[in-house]
Amino acid sequence: MTRGKRVLWLAVLLLAACAGTAPNVLYVQAGPGGLSSKQVEINDKWLARTLSFGEVTVRPLGLGSSMEVQVAVQNTGSRNAYFEYRFLWYDAAGSETSTITNWIPAYLGSGESRGFKSTAPGPDAAGFRFMVRKQQAVTHTGS
Amino acid sequence: MKRITGSLLVLMAVFFFAGCASAPQVSYGNPEQVETVTSDFGSTDLQMIAEKMVNSLLASPVLSSGARPVFYVHRVRNMTDEHIDTRSITDKMRVTLLKSGRVRFSAVGEVNDEILKQLEYQSRSGVVDPATARSAGSQVGADYFMFGEISSIRKAAGRVEDVYFKFTLNLVNIKTGLIEWADEKEIRKEAKRPLMGS
Numbered sequence: 001m002t003r004g005k006r007v008l009w010l011a012v013l014l015l016a017a018c019a020g021t022a023p024n025v026l027y028v029q030a031g032p033g034g035l036s037s038k039q040v041e042i043n044d045k046w047l048a049r050t051l052s053f054g055e056v057t058v059r060p061l062g063l064g065s066s067m068e069v070q071v072a073v074q075n076t077g078s079r080n081a082y083f084e085y086r087f088l089w090y091d092a093a094g095s096e097t098s099t100i101t102n103w104i105p106a107y108l109g110s111g112e113s114r115g116f117k118s119t120a121p122g123p124d125a126a127g128f129r130f131m132v133r134k135q136q137a138v139t140h141t142g143s
Numbered sequence: 144m145k146r147i148t149g150s151l152l153v154l155m156a157v158f159f160f161a162g163c164a165s166a167p168q169v170s171y172g173n174p175e176q177v178e179t180v181t182s183d184f185g186s187t188d189l190q191m192i193a194e195k196m197v198n199s200l201l202a203s204p205v206l207s208s209g210a211r212p213v214f215y216v217h218r219v220r221n222m223t224d225e226h227i228d229t230r231s232i233t234d235k236m237r238v239t240l241l242k243s244g245r246v247r248f249s250a251v252g253e254v255n256d257e258i259l260k261q262l263e264y265q266s267r268s269g270v271v272d273p274a275t276a277r278s279a280g281s282q283v284g285a286d287y288f289m290f291g292e293i294s295s296i297r298k299a300a301g302r303v304e305d306v307y308f309k310f311t312l313n314l315v316n317i318k319t320g321l322i323e324w325a326d327e328k329e330i331r332k333e334a335k336r337p338l339m340g341s
Contacts, residue, residue, distance in 0.1 A: 059202075066207070066245070068201075084177055099238065100193060100194045100197065100235075101175055102174070102175045102177075102187070102190040102191075103175055103177050104177075104187075104190070104194065117198060117202075118198055119199075120201075121201075121239070121242065122243050122244055123244070135177070
C-alpha cells in the first residue's frame with residue numbers, strides 16, 4: 001500500500017470514529033397492566049457490543065392509572081462504559097408526551113448491570129423509547 | 144525573495160483583517176445535549192436533578208392515590224460555593240409535575256402580594272363589575288410544601304478538579320408536619336485542565 005493510500009485510509013477511519021452515530025433504541029409498548037411488546041433497533045454496532053438491553057419491568061402506580069418502568073442495561077465489555085441515555089414517552093396515537101427529553105450521562109463498570117427508571121409523564125402514556133448512545137461532544141448544534 | 148515578501152505581506156493582511164473581525168461566532172445549541180463545558184453547575188446538572196426528582200415524586204404514594212394534592216415550593220437553599228439559580232430547578236420540576244395532571248401548585252408562596260392587591264382592586268375600587276369581581280376567602284389551601292438544599296464539595300490537585308453536588312428535596316405534609324417524601328441526587332464531575340493554556 002502506498003503512503004498516500006495509507007494516509008487516506010487513516011483519514012477515513014478517523015472520520016468514521018468521529019462521526020455521530022444514531023443511538024440504539026429499545027421500543028416498548030406498555031401499560032399499567034404490563035408489557036405488550038418490545039423491539040430493539042441497533043444503529044451503533046460498536047456500542048451494542050458493549051451495552052445490551054436486558055429485562056424491562058413495569059410497575060403500576062396507585063390506582064393503576066400510571067406506571068413506573070425499569071430497563072436493565074448490562075456492560076458486557078471488558079472496559080468501563082461511559083454513555084448517555086434518555087426515555088421518550090408516547091401516547092396511543094404515537095404523539096410524544098415527555099416533558100423531560102434531555103440526554104443523561106451514565107456510567108457502567110465492566111460486567112456491571114443496572115436498572116434505569118422512568119415514570120410515565122401522564123395517564124395517557126402507552127409506550128416509551130429507551131435510547132442509548134456514546135458520549136457526544138458538547139458543541140453539537142440543532143437537533 | 145520579492146515573491147516571499149509579497150506572500151508575507153498578504154498573510155499579514157489576512158491576519159490583520161481577521162483580527163479586526165470582532166463579531167463573535169454564535170450558534171444555537173440543542174438544550175437536550177449533555178453539557179460539560181466546565182465543572183461548574185450547568186444545564187445538564189439541572190436537567191438530571193429535575194428528571195430524578197420528578198420521576199421519584201410521580202412514583203411516590205403521595206401522587207399515586209388519585210387525589211390531586213396542592214403543593215407549593217418553599218425554597219431550595221444554595222449551600223455551594225457558586226451562584227446557582229435554584230428557582231430554575233424547582234421551576235423545571237413544577238412545569239413537568241403540572242403537565243402530569245397529578246398535582247396542583249399554589250401560587251401563594253410566590254405572588255401572594257399580587258393576588259391580594261388584585262382582590263382588593265376587584266372588590267373595592269368600584270371599577271370592576273361586581274358580578275365578575277373575585278372575592279377573598281376562596282383560595283385553595285396547600286396540602287404539601289417542598290423544601291431542599293444543594294451543596295457541593297470541590298477539590299483540586301494539580302490539573303485535576305473534582306466536584307461533587309448533592310441535591311436533596313423534601314415534601315412536608317402541612318397538616319401533620321411529617322416529611323412524607325424525600326429524595327436526593329448526587330452528581331460527580333471531574334475536570335482536567337490542559338497542559339498548555341489556561
